[in-house]
Amino acid sequence: xxxxxxxxxxxxxxxxxxxxxxxxxxxxxxxxxxxxxxxxxxxxxxxxxxxxxxxxxxxxxxxxxxxxxxxxxxxxxxxxxxxxxxxxxxxxxxxxxxxxxxxxxxxxxxxxxxxxxxxxxxxxxxxxxxxxxxxxxxxxxxxxxxxxxxxxxxxxxxxxxxxxxxxxxxxxxxxxxxxxxxxxxxxxxxxxxxxxxxxxxxxxxxxxxxxxxxxxxxxxxxxxxxxxxxxxxxxxxxxxxxxxxxxxxxxxxxxxxxxxxxxxxxxxxxxxxxxxxxxxxxxxxxxxxxxxxxxxxxxxxxxxxxxxxxxxxxxxxxxxxxxxxxxxxxxxxxxxxxxxxxxxxxxxxxxxxxxxxxxxxxxxxxxxxxxxxxxxxxxxxxxxxxxxxxxxxxxxxxxxxxxxxxxxxxxxxxxxxxxxxxxxxxxxxxxxxxxxxxxxxxxxxxxxxxxxxxxxxxxxxxxxxxx
Amino acid sequence: xxxxxxxxxxxxxxxxxxxxxxxxxxxxxxxxxxxxxxxxxxxxxxxxxxxxxxxxxxxxxxxxxxxxxxxxxxxxxxxxxxxxxxxxxxxxxxxxxxxxxxxxxxxxxxxxxxxxxxxxxxxxxxxxxxxxxxxxxxxxxxxxxxxxxxxxxxxxxxxxxxxxxxxxxxxxxxxxxxxxxxxxxxxxxxxxxxxxxxxxxxxxxxxxxxxxxxxxxxxxxxxxxxxxxxxxxxxxxxxxxxxxxxxxxxxxxxxxxxxxxxxxxxxxxxxxxxxxxxxxxxxxxxxxxxxxxxxxxxxxxxxxxxxxxxxxxxxxxxxxxxxxxxxxxxxxxxxxxxxxxxxxxxxxxxxxxxxxxxxxxxxxxxxxxxxxxxxxxxxxxxxxxxxxxxxxxxxxxxxxxxxxxxxxxxxxxxxxxxxxxxxxxxxxxxxxxxxxxxxxxxxxxxx
Numbered sequence: 001x002x003x004x005x006x007x008x009x010x011x012x013x014x015x016x017x018x019x020x021x022x023x024x025x026x027x028x029x030x031x032x033x034x035x036x037x038x039x040x041x042x043x044x045x046x047x048x049x050x051x052x053x054x055x056x057x058x059x060x061x062x063x064x065x066x067x068x069x070x071x072x073x074x075x076x077x078x079x080x081x082x083x084x085x086x087x088x089x090x091x092x093x094x095x096x097x098x099x100x101x102x103x104x105x106x107x108x109x110x111x112x113x114x115x116x117x118x119x120x121x122x123x124x125x126x127x128x129x130x131x132x133x134x135x136x137x138x139x140x141x142x143x144x145x146x147x148x149x150x151x152x153x154x155x156x157x158x159x160x161x162x163x164x165x166x167x168x169x170x171x172x173x174x175x176x177x178x179x180x181x182x183x184x185x186x187x188x189x190x191x192x193x194x195x196x197x198x199x200x201x202x203x204x205x206x207x208x209x210x211x212x213x214x215x216x217x218x219x220x221x222x223x224x225x226x227x228x229x230x231x232x233x234x235x236x237x238x239x240x241x242x243x244x245x246x247x248x249x250x251x252x253x254x255x256x257x258x259x260x261x262x263x264x265x266x267x268x269x270x271x272x273x274x275x276x277x278x279x280x281x282x283x284x285x286x287x288x289x290x291x292x293x294x295x296x297x298x299x300x301x302x303x304x305x306x307x308x309x310x311x312x313x314x315x316x317x318x319x320x321x322x323x324x325x326x327x328x329x330x331x332x333x334x335x336x337x338x339x340x341x342x343x344x345x346x347x348x349x350x351x352x353x354x355x356x357x358x359x360x361x362x363x364x365x366x367x368x369x370x371x372x373x374x375x376x377x378x379x380x381x382x383x384x385x386x387x388x389x390x391x392x393x394x395x396x397x398x399x400x401x402x403x404x405x406x407x408x409x410x411x412x413x414x415x416x417x418x419x420x421x422x423x424x425x426x427x428x429x430x431x432x433x434x435x436x437x438x439x440x441x442x443x444x445x446x447x448x449x450x451x452x453x454x455x456x457x458x459x460x461x462x463x464x465x466x467x
Numbered sequence: 468x469x470x471x472x473x474x475x476x477x478x479x480x481x482x483x484x485x486x487x488x489x490x491x492x493x494x495x496x497x498x499x500x501x502x503x504x505x506x507x508x509x510x511x512x513x514x515x516x517x518x519x520x521x522x523x524x525x526x527x528x529x530x531x532x533x534x535x536x537x538x539x540x541x542x543x544x545x546x547x548x549x550x551x552x553x554x555x556x557x558x559x560x561x562x563x564x565x566x567x568x569x570x571x572x573x574x575x576x577x578x579x580x581x582x583x584x585x586x587x588x589x590x591x592x593x594x595x596x597x598x599x600x601x602x603x604x605x606x607x608x609x610x611x612x613x614x615x616x617x618x619x620x621x622x623x624x625x626x627x628x629x630x631x632x633x634x635x636x637x638x639x640x641x642x643x644x645x646x647x648x649x650x651x652x653x654x655x656x657x658x659x660x661x662x663x664x665x666x667x668x669x670x671x672x673x674x675x676x677x678x679x680x681x682x683x684x685x686x687x688x689x690x691x692x693x694x695x696x697x698x699x700x701x702x703x704x705x706x707x708x709x710x711x712x713x714x715x716x717x718x719x720x721x722x723x724x725x726x727x728x729x730x731x732x733x734x735x736x737x738x739x740x741x742x743x744x745x746x747x748x749x750x751x752x753x754x755x756x757x758x759x760x761x762x763x764x765x766x767x768x769x770x771x772x773x774x775x776x777x778x779x780x781x782x783x784x785x786x787x788x789x790x791x792x793x794x795x796x797x798x799x800x801x802x803x804x805x806x807x808x809x810x811x812x813x814x815x816x817x818x819x820x821x822x823x824x825x826x827x828x829x830x831x832x833x834x835x836x837x838x839x840x841x842x843x844x845x846x847x848x849x850x851x852x853x854x855x856x857x858x859x860x861x862x863x864x865x866x867x868x869x870x871x872x873x874x875x876x877x878x879x880x881x882x883x884x885x886x887x888x889x890x891x892x893x894x895x896x897x898x899x900x901x902x903x904x905x906x907x908x909x910x911x912x913x914x
Contacts, residue, residue, distance in 0.1 A: 038558065041735075046562060048555035052537040052548065064507070069516040072538040085516045088592065122558045145736075181736065188736065190848050223849075231876065231912035232705040262507065264616045264651050266664055342517060379843040381855070385616075385651050385667035386700070388872045390842035390855030410851035412844040412874045414912075416664075463844075463853050463874020463912040467706055 004158035004168050005030045005056075005074045009102035012160045015076060019083040020060065020097035021090055025322075026162035027300065028079065029057040031341040034117055035153030035173075040129035042147075048122070051153075057341040060086040061323060068344040100164040106303055107296040110289045113172040113200030116152050120201045125150050128176070128201075128209060135213035136180050142224070143217050145181040150174075152200060159301050169296050172200050173447070175437045178213050182220035191220030192394070196437035196447065197290045219376070219395050222407050229396065229411035229464025235371035236413065236457045237364055237399065241432040242376045244450030247354050248440070249380040249389040250417035251275075251282055255309050255317075256335070256347040256442075257324035259384050266387040266418055270315050276421035278313040279357050286334055286350035291433065293351040293449035297334065300345050304334035309352075310421075321347045339444035349440060351449030357427025361454040364426045366402035372462050373397045373404060374413070387417035412463040420457060428454035468500050468518065471626050475638050477539070478630035481524075485549050486632040489526040491567045493631040495772060496522050496539060496638075502592060503621040506599040512617060514592060526552040530565040566799040568773055572807075573635050576777045578760045580767040584642040584676040587624050595620040598646065598683070606648045606687035613691055616667060618648040622677070629774045639769045646680050647671030648690045655699030666697035668839075673896045675763050681896075693838075696859075700869035703860055703913040709834035709887070710875055710909045711827060713858070714894035716837050717817070717901040719845075720882070721755070725812045725899075727847040727879065728782060728790075730797025739850030739879055743788050749883035751786040752820065757806075759813035766898025772810035780806045782815075786883075817901040820889035824903045827888045829864040835911055836861055837875065850879045873913035882906050 012028060020026040032054035039047045055072040056079050067086035071078035129148045136146030152174045160166035175196035182189050193215040197203045238246060251267075259265035267275065276282070286304030288294050295304050300322050308316050320328070321336030324347055337348035365373060373396060380391035390412050398405040433451035440448045478494050486492050498520045505512045520539040525532060526549070533555035535548045603618035621644065628638035649669035670690040672681040712720055732738040740748065759768050759777035768777050773795045781789045793801070794809030828836065841855035853876040859866045877885075885907035893902045 036555075042562075044560040044562065045558060046560070047532055047534065048559050049534040049536070050548070050551050050555055051535070055538065063510075065511045065513070067514045072519060073540045082516075086514075089511055089514050122554065126558050147735075188849070190737070229853075231874075231910050233914060262616055263614065264665060264667060268663070270663065342519070344513065344515065381841040381843075383667065383839075383841065383857070385665040386654065386871060387664060388841070388855065388857070390844070390874070392842050392844045392853075410844075410846070410849075410853050410876060410878075412842050412853040412855055412876070414841075414855045414872055414874050416872055418664075461702070461872065461874065461912055461914075463855070463876050463910075465853075465876045465910040467910060467912075 007074065009160060009166050011076065012102065013099040015079055015083060016097045016162050018080045019087040020162055021094040022097060023094055025061040027059045028160050029341050030074065030158040031055065031155060033153060033155040033340065035151060036117060037149060037151040038125040038129060040133055040148045043133065045126045045129065055341045056082065058082040058086045059344055060089065062090060064327060065089050066323065066344055070341050097162060100162065102160065102164050102166050105165045105167040105297060105301045107167055107169065108287055108304065110287060110294045110296055111172060111198035113202065115202045116172050116174065116200035117154055128204065132178050132209050132213045135210050136178065136217045139214050139217040140221055142182045142184055142221050143180050144183045146178060146213065148176065148178045150176045161301065165301050167297055167301050171198065173198055174200055174203060176204065176212060177437060178216045180216040180220045182224055184224045187224050189220050189223035191216040191218065194437045195435050196292045198292055198294060199290050222395065223409050226407040226409035228466050229408035230462060230466045231464045233459045233461055235368050236460050236462065237368055237371065237373040238452065238455045238457065239373065239375040240361065240428060240430045240452060240454045242434045242436065242450065243374060243455065244353055244434060244452040245377045245380045245391045247282055247452060248349060248352050248450050249382040249391055250415065250420055251310065252349045252352045253382045254384045254387060254417060255319055257318045257320040257328060258347050260318050261324045261328050264385050266385065267315060273315055274313050275315045275418055276310050276313045277424045279427045280310055280313055280421055280424055281355040282310040283308055283355060284319055284349055284352045288351050288449065291351045291449040292437065292447040293349065295350065298336045299338045300336040302332045302334040302336060304350060307333045319347050319349060321345050337446050339446055343444045348442065348446055349448050351451065353431065353433065353451030354453065354455065356429050356431035356453045359426045359428050361428040361430050364428055364454050364456050365399060365404060367426065367456065368399045369401060371399045372408065373399050382417065388414065389417055390414045408464065410465065413460055414463055415460045420460060423458040424455055425458045426456035430454055468498060468624065471638050471640055474498055474626055474628045475636050478628050479636035481545060482630045482632060482634060482636065489528055489632065491527040491632050493525050493774065494522065496520065496628040497625060499623065499625040501621065501623045502595065503619060504592065504595045504599050505617050505619040506603050507617045508615055509600060511596060524549060524552065526556065527565060528556050530561040531556050531559040532565065533559055564796065564800045566795060568775060568795040570633050572776065572805065573631065573633055573774045574776045575637050575769045578769065580760065581762050582641045582675040582764065582767050586677065587622065587642050590622055590677060595622065602646060602648050602683040602687055605683050606650060606690055609687060609691040610695060613650045613652050613694055616649040616651050621645040629770060631774050635774060642675055643673065644677050644680055645671065645673045646686065648687060650690050650694045652694050652698060666694055666700065668693040668697055673765060675765060679763060697869050700871040702872045703835065703870040703911060705912050705914060707908050708911050709831050710906045711834065711836045712904045713836060713838045714890065714892050714901055714903045716840055717904045718894060718897055718899040719840055721815055721817060721899050721901050723845045723847055725792065725815055728792045729811065730791055730793040730801065732847065733791055734797050734800040737848045739847060740788065746788060747786050748788045749783060749786040750886035752889055753783055753786050753886055754818040755783040756781050756816050757792065757808065757812045757814065758816050761814045764814040764898065766812065766814040768813050771807045773805065775805055775807045775809065777807050777813060815899045819891045819893050819902040821891050822888060824890050824892050827890055827903065827905050828861055828866060831861045831864060834861040836866065852877050852879055852882060873911055876910040876912065
């Protein structure tokens with residue numbers, strides 16, 4: 001039989017017997033993760049970093065209670081020690097775990113790589129970064145500095161649980177980021193861009209290096225002439241792609257099953273109700289090849305899937321992990337994710353997007369008398385209980401009489417999730433997914449994907465300084 | 468967890484063995500043990516226990532530096548890591564600003580921090596579960612209108628060990644406890660929105676010693692009061708208003724200021740405080756220092772992550788910028804001296820004024836009290852500031868009603884210069900010790 005981390009599925013019976021009781025769910029999560037980062041700063045290859053980390057997370061679940069512990073290293077004694085702690089939550093004396101037969105779970109094949117870590121010459125990373133930086137300087141003499149970073153990593157996981165399931169997955173990740181500084185007179189502005197995929201360096205082309213470098217430079221220069229943004233309620237056009245931050249914050253988080261179960265979400269007990277404009281179909285999909293949010297199976301061996309959350313405005317489903325799905329008597333959606341072996345899995349988004357509509361993107365812009373158009377974003381945040389969320393654009397423009405005017409800066413948009421979704425009144429046919437490196441933090445950091453077509457929101461509060 | 472001496476010895480042996488292969492070598496080892504329990508509606512939700520030994524090694528050859536990090540499992544693993552350092556260094560280019568810290572700077576400050584709770588290992592998981600259960604129970608007993616989103620109790624112990632090519636190897640221990648409860652309540656106003664809106668808030672406390680934590684009664688009462696006060700919150704009008712940052716929120720503002728003072732952000736010209744040393748940058752009532760020697764301080768330390776002896780640093784004195792927060796490298800680049808601030812501030816102390824928060828509120832005809840902030844709109848590079856907020860509207864010197872779904876905008880420079888009042892209500896359960904602050908005017912964007 002196959003052997004992972006020097007551990008065979010049969011060993012699991014031996015380990016589980018040491019601490020698990022009948023009726024409890026037990027799980028071992030083996031992980032080893034290796035990564036290389038190279039940093040280009042001040043026009044030199046400034047630094048290189050290698051990270052190597054691994055261990056085994058042991059989880060014991062009994063009803064609503066979870067015990068979690070981990071060890072660094074893969075020897076059976078350490079795993080058992082961690083298991084004894086995790087199982088100390090046991091509330092009743094039950095008979096010990098009975099051996100099971102183990103079966104490999106199904107998985108997708110959404111990513112692969114050959115060119116990564118030691119299979120990709122270290123020095124080639126330096127060349128990539130130099131190229132990115134030189135594209136920026138070529139783009140405009142206003143660019144005074146272009147720093148860049150590239151990171152590649154492989155995470156190998158082996159998961160086995162007391163219901164007799166096991167699986168192994170190799171998860172590659174490559175990302176590039178560039179930050180450009182533009183100067184004109186006394187003014188200094190910054191532009192960022194990035195690229196991230198599940199895969200290796202075969203996915204990095206010269207065209208991509210040029211694109212992210214020029215995008216960062218373009219944004220930096222654009223903000224040199226940006227004017228202060230207006231304040232108050234107004235229509236907002238969100239351009240396709242990165243505007244998916246809106247969906248992630250406004251409805252994504254409140255539809256995660258832990259908030260639903262605890263009743264803290266504004267969407268608890270609202271399944272089947274109309275919660276958004278009928279133009280809104282919102283999906284969380286863990287199966288888009290090479291997207292950073294995709295997984296062959298989730299971090300608790302559940303096959304990932306395409307989950308429709310809202311269909312034509314009607315609330316259809318939630319994003320579940322095993323624990324919350326079981327407690328809510330809902331299906332597993334494959335959204336159980338964790339940052340590393342040091343963390344217990346919780347419901348998390350994968351690739352969340354608003355599906356395409358029928359409107360022409362240009363018509364959407366033309367329809368606005370006075371408002372704002374936002375193209376790219378620095379991030380966002382939500383209060384899942386009252387539904388208030390912010391998202392923070394880093395490229396936006398004033399729209400007047402259907403025409404895009406000058407760029408504006410220093411603004412935050414704030415809305416109420418359930419409220420904003422009823423105000424989406426135009427949806428473009430140009431659905432796009434962001435290829436940037438989006439990291440979602442909910443106590444634990446995980447990479448996610450976002451997507452959206454061009455959209456008009458009838459009104460939302462724009463937080464600029466000009467009243 | 469083993470003893471401090473055990474880990475110091477590991478690091479000593481490593482620098483002794485490998486130091487000669489590098490122009491400069493430094494090692495951080497941070498053994499850490501953490502236990503956290505969380506309770507929901509009287510039942511145990513989670514019990515987490517972890518023990519980890521992260522190690523980071525930075526090596527330099529001919530002015531070229533690289534870093535490796537991982538978890539310390541055994542010496543053989545570390546040998547492999549250190550060997551890969553040399554490969555990494557090969558692709559790095561010579562940094563003209565690279566500098567080996569002066570030997571005289573390295574060492575442990577002579578101070579009694581008292582940040583270690585000797586009773587740590589006698590506290591059982593059962594005790595922690597009991598504490599968290601009690602806290603939730605008291606909170607729920609205060610009002611039938613609130614529900615629990617969970618309570619927790621956590622206990623951490625860590626050892627900070629540093630060693631370098633000078634064969635310096637030393638460390639200090641710290642313990643850390645946390646306790647808190649989050650509550651929610653159905654909102655008062657449901658009819659106007661397409662939602663079953665809830666309001667949520669809570670209260671937490673942190674301390675280096677268990678006995679110093681606020682008692683459960685106080686935490687519970689504060690949490691209940693805060694969440695009930697949020698019921699029926701509305702969107703405020705748009706306009707220019709005086710804005711108070713409650714002490715917990717002022718903390719986030721000063722954390723941004725500390726980032727803007729950081730050497731790395733200055734030499735990269737990614738701070739709005741570039742070239743501002745010795746000039747007036749704030750209202751003359753603002754004085755801030757970094758004090759690593761606060762007894763029981765959550766950020767207290769004896770050396771920084773360069774191994775440089777900790778010392779007190781005056782950052783802003785009566786509005787004048789006196790010092791940046793510098794490590795050895797950034798100081799060299801800026802032509803200044805290290806302030807022992809590698810890794811950032813230790814305890815950031817904002818000098819309190821003499822008015823209570825209530826008194827400050829009483830002087831405002833129409834304004835906003837901010838109790839929570841959201842989003843990434845604090846841009847220390849450009850100095851632009853725009854954030855989502857929740858809080859209360861102030862009318863005629865009194866808290867009038869709760870408000871939400873609005874933003875506040877300005878620039879850091881305008882905010883610093885417009886500080887009109889600094890309260891006497893220092894929030895102490897943090898390494899940023901800040902009172903509430905009144906900014907003369909910001910743009911509030913709502914309806």
